[in-house]
Amino acid sequence: xxxxxxxxxxxxxxxxxxxxxxxxxxxxxxxxxxxxxxxxxxxxxxxxxxxxxxxxxxxxxxxxxxxxxxxxxxxxxxxxxxxxxxxxxxxxxxxxxxxxxxxxxxxxxxxxxxxxxxxxxxxxxxxxxxxxxxxxxxxxxxxxxxxxxxxxxxxxxxxxxxxxxxxxxxxxxxxxxxxxxxxxxxxxxxxxxxxxxxxxxxxxxxxxxxxxxxxxxxxxxxxxxxxxxxxxxxxxxxxxxxxxxxxxxxxxxxxxxxxxxxxxxxxxxxxxxxxxxxxxxxxxxxxxxxxxxxxxxxxxxxxxxxxxxxxxxxxxxxxxxxxxxxxxxxxxxxxxxxxxxxxxxxxxxxxxxxxxxxxxxxxxxxxxxxxxxxxxxxxxxxxxxxxxxxxxxxxxxxxxxxxxxxxxxxxxxxxxxxxx
Amino acid sequence: xxxxxxxxxxxxxxxxxxxxxxxxxxxxxxxxxxxxxxxxxxxxxxxxxxxxxxxxxxxxxxxxxxxxxxxxxxxxxxxxxxxxxxxxxxxxxxxxxxxxxxxxxxxxxxxxxxxxxxxxxxxxxxxxxxxxxxxxxxxxxxxxxxxxxxxxxxxxxxxxxxxxxxxxxxxxxxxxxxxxxxxxxxxxxxxxxxxxxxxxxxxxxxxxxxxxxxxxxxxxxxxxxxxxxxxxxxxxxxxxxxxxxxxxxxxxxxxxxxxxxxxxxxxxxxxxxxxxxxxxxxxxxxxxxxxxxxxxxxxxxxxxxxxxxxxxxxxxxxxxxxxxxxxxxxxxxxxxxxxxxxxxxxxxxxxxxxxxxxxxxxxxxxxxxxxxxxxxxxxxxxxxxxxxxxxxxxxxxxxxxxxxxxxxxxxxxxxxxxxx
Numbered sequence: 001x002x003x004x005x006x007x008x009x010x011x012x013x014x015x016x017x018x019x020x021x022x023x024x025x026x027x028x029x030x031x032x033x034x035x036x037x038x039x040x041x042x043x044x045x046x047x048x049x050x051x052x053x054x055x056x057x058x059x060x061x062x063x064x065x066x067x068x069x070x071x072x073x074x075x076x077x078x079x080x081x082x083x084x085x086x087x088x089x090x091x092x093x094x095x096x097x098x099x100x101x102x103x104x105x106x107x108x109x110x111x112x113x114x115x116x117x118x119x120x121x122x123x124x125x126x127x128x129x130x131x132x133x134x135x136x137x138x139x140x141x142x143x144x145x146x147x148x149x150x151x152x153x154x155x156x157x158x159x160x161x162x163x164x165x166x167x168x169x170x171x172x173x174x175x176x177x178x179x180x181x182x183x184x185x186x187x188x189x190x191x192x193x194x195x196x197x198x199x200x201x202x203x204x205x206x207x208x209x210x211x212x213x214x215x216x217x218x219x220x221x222x223x224x225x226x227x228x229x230x231x232x233x234x235x236x237x238x239x240x241x242x243x244x245x246x247x248x249x250x251x252x253x254x255x256x257x258x259x260x261x262x263x264x265x266x267x268x269x270x271x272x273x274x275x276x277x278x279x280x281x282x283x284x285x286x287x288x289x290x291x292x293x294x295x296x297x298x299x300x301x302x303x304x305x306x307x308x309x310x311x312x313x314x315x316x317x318x319x320x321x322x323x324x325x326x327x328x329x330x331x332x333x334x335x336x337x338x339x340x341x342x343x344x345x346x347x348x349x350x351x352x353x354x355x356x357x358x359x360x361x362x363x364x365x366x367x368x369x370x371x372x373x374x375x376x377x378x379x380x381x382x383x384x385x386x387x388x389x390x391x392x393x394x395x396x397x398x399x400x401x402x403x404x405x406x407x408x409x410x411x412x413x414x415x416x417x418x419x420x
Numbered sequence: 421x422x423x424x425x426x427x428x429x430x431x432x433x434x435x436x437x438x439x440x441x442x443x444x445x446x447x448x449x450x451x452x453x454x455x456x457x458x459x460x461x462x463x464x465x466x467x468x469x470x471x472x473x474x475x476x477x478x479x480x481x482x483x484x485x486x487x488x489x490x491x492x493x494x495x496x497x498x499x500x501x502x503x504x505x506x507x508x509x510x511x512x513x514x515x516x517x518x519x520x521x522x523x524x525x526x527x528x529x530x531x532x533x534x535x536x537x538x539x540x541x542x543x544x545x546x547x548x549x550x551x552x553x554x555x556x557x558x559x560x561x562x563x564x565x566x567x568x569x570x571x572x573x574x575x576x577x578x579x580x581x582x583x584x585x586x587x588x589x590x591x592x593x594x595x596x597x598x599x600x601x602x603x604x605x606x607x608x609x610x611x612x613x614x615x616x617x618x619x620x621x622x623x624x625x626x627x628x629x630x631x632x633x634x635x636x637x638x639x640x641x642x643x644x645x646x647x648x649x650x651x652x653x654x655x656x657x658x659x660x661x662x663x664x665x666x667x668x669x670x671x672x673x674x675x676x677x678x679x680x681x682x683x684x685x686x687x688x689x690x691x692x693x694x695x696x697x698x699x700x701x702x703x704x705x706x707x708x709x710x711x712x713x714x715x716x717x718x719x720x721x722x723x724x725x726x727x728x729x730x731x732x733x734x735x736x737x738x739x740x741x742x743x744x745x746x747x748x749x750x751x752x753x754x755x756x757x758x759x760x761x762x763x764x765x766x767x768x769x770x771x772x773x774x775x776x777x778x779x780x781x782x783x784x785x786x787x788x789x790x791x792x793x794x795x796x797x798x799x800x801x802x803x804x805x806x807x808x809x810x811x812x813x814x815x816x817x818x819x820x821x822x823x824x825x826x827x828x829x830x831x832x833x834x835x836x837x838x839x840x
Binding site: 032033034037051109110146150151152158159166167168169170171172173174175176177178179197199201202204205212213214215216217219220221222223224226317318319323345347348369374375376388389390391392393396397413415418419420 | 452453454457471529530566570571572578579586587588589590591592593594595596597598599617619621622624625632633634635636637639640641642643644646737738739743765767768789794795796808809810811812813816817833835838839840
């Protein structure tokens with residue numbers, strides 16, 4: 001029976017795993033901008049031109065010289081001469097349209113401002129009378145105009161390397177006609193559940209009998225991995241040193257073309273101090289075991305190693321402990337490896353009850369959020385073991401209590417990481 | 421030139437669209453639990469049994485009668501007799517193991533507690549000496565034990581209809597051996613961009629020349645739709661009443677087997693008060709125009725109609741205005757239609773600067789978040805038009821300023837909807 005090599009703090013563990021997560025070494029691929037949603041940008045994107053490319057109307061109405069509208073009111077409208085466009089394509093060209101004193105030109109949002117004009121008076125404040133226009137409200141110069149380069153200047157970086165691309169970022173790429181874009185390749189993480197007692201819930205008959213234990217972790221870990229990396233569910237491997245070692249070697253083989261070729265592994269189960277703990281041994285004998293045992297709760301029997309230069313996370317068998325270890329160590333690793341520069345936004349909430357925690361370990365506490373008068377309040381979900389999956393499904397997110405803190409007092413403010 | 425039929429408030433518009441979003445009418449499908457991530461549950465899921473199914477060890481160690489450990493200390497350990505399992509399958513059966521006074525049994529996390537025992541003493545506080553065990557720390561009854569039904573009781577609802585399924589919820593389904601699960605079918609929304617000036621950024625040559633305008637909206641709207649419904653980019657349709665009407669009729673045809681058969685449409689562009697506004701006419705003549713014109717900014721030229729009993733959203737041509745209308749009206753509609761019961765969690769932040777807004781309209785303000793000492797602060801992104809896509813890419817999220825509010829004062833608290 002073997003204890004952990006050494007129980008290290010979460011900070012030490014995080015430092016150790018991040019040392020192996022180098023985005024510069026992550027492969028980069030070039031993809032169509034239309035496929036770039038939720039991918040991480042691997043280049044700075046520059047604007048090839050000013051945007052807008054010309055001064056343009058920001059409202060439907062009439063282009064005028066602002067000075068001509070001064071003094072206009074509903075009872076005392078200003079009267080301007082309507083100029084007709086030389087061509088029907090006024091919006092694509094300013095050529096041929098010139099506004100002089102006392103003149104105006106009908107214009108729609110987005111159209112180039114005619115030469116000589118410096119403002120747009122909104123349709124609502126006008127009335128056409130034959131070849132003349134009544135204006136009921138004055139505008140200042142520049143009113144309802146988007147100026148050339150006001151959005152983005154030519155050569156400006158519009159999207160920075162490391163940005164996780166959202167819908168509007170993809171829109172920005174489209175607006176620049178940037179057909180292809182460099183992004184970090186999504187690493188493929190193999191996911192293995194170990195345990196003699198585990199049944200595959202997809203094969204096994206719907207519930208019958210008391211003592212059946214399903215493989216939960218491979219589904220949960222795949223779901224947690226997917227937003228940032230690809231997951232490949234390898235499935236259940238029995239609690240046997242040779243089988244686990246063979247599974248590691250097959251999935252992390254160098255130069256393998258096989259379907260199960262992976263860039264890293266998440267192996268859960270059996271990584272406790274119990275008798276059946278073959279994973280740490282198998283990792284150590286296949287490459288290097290960086291650490292095994294982290295002062296987090298739940299999730300203490302968490303480990304990390306490198307095999308064939310690829311990361312291998314050893315995660316606890318209990319689902320909640322596996323999720324805790326994933327959130328505290330694997331997610332930061334995946335983000336760093338894929339070059340994500342931004343942090344997840346958290347919610348601040350006031351603890352309604354004391355949240356107990358011991359000094360010397362980091363606690364991962366599932367919590368429920370309550371909303372009252374512009375403020376969030378939070379309560380821990382009552383739990384007594386890391387097997388308690390309902391502590392996850394009933395929760396809105398989690399709070400991390402640092403190892404040097406002896407719990408959280410009622411009334412104290414905490415940071416809540418909300419399920420996405 | 422035609423003005424909006426009537427400019428209605430966001431509340432009225434929201435009420436009108438939600439009246440057409442009935443989850444009960446949304447189709448339900450049964451899928452494998454492994455495919456249920458990010459889907460919306462259309463049934464209550466009950467637990468077929470107690471979980472855990474039996475009292476079990478929550479830690480590795482030794483099952484004992486707690487009373488036997490009272491008084492144990494490092495200097496004065498308690499000595500207990502080690503009982504061996506009759507079978508090697510101790511963890512699957514309690515039969516054959518019975519703990520009496522002064523006895524203990526080696527146990528791993530998850531194993532059933534032997535009859536007669538009521539607590540587990542952790543491995544760390546013990547030492548085996550031949551057929552005896554030294555215990556260095558007392559435990560109370562129930563310590564390190566997960567009791568039968570403590571997580572979930574038989575017949576209890578573990579996942580409620582309307583839940584958006586996260587990784588841990590899929591894990592819960594796996595743990596119940598629930599092979600298939602009822603979820604709301606993802607509606608398929610066709611996405612059309614209208615505009616004579618638009619170029620397809622996938623076909624057009626990379627940037628050249630000043631005056632080219634890309635179809636941005638179909639990509640942005642598809643990206644915004646995807647997390648909850650399927651999107652089908654129909655592409656660019658020219659600003660022509662007949663073409664728009666034909667596109668609506670083709671994509672919303674009843675009993676169509678064609679690839680472009682849709683359950684709803686998002687049509688953007690041209691829906692302003694300008695001359696080229698054919699969409700509202702085409703919707704009105706194809707079915708029913710429920711409203712056109714909403715007092716939101718940006719996004720005023722937003723409309724909604726029903727064609728062949730299917731929803732059609734008319735969205736502004738300007739990308740930021742289209743996003744504003746999507747967030748304020750389309751997203752709530754999609755959530756309601758797909759039966760999602762939960763609200764998105766927001767972040768509260770203190771305004772660092774005044775955020776101006778006019779009474780009588782709802783403002784959609786892009787903001788940047790700043791973090792300082794357990795508190796978020798927020799500043800509006802300086803903008804001057806709804807064409808300013810960089811106001812989105814530079815922002816962390818948005819703030820909605822209700823129509824009866826005249827802006828937000830510096831120091832006031834606001835709710836921020838953060839980009840996911």
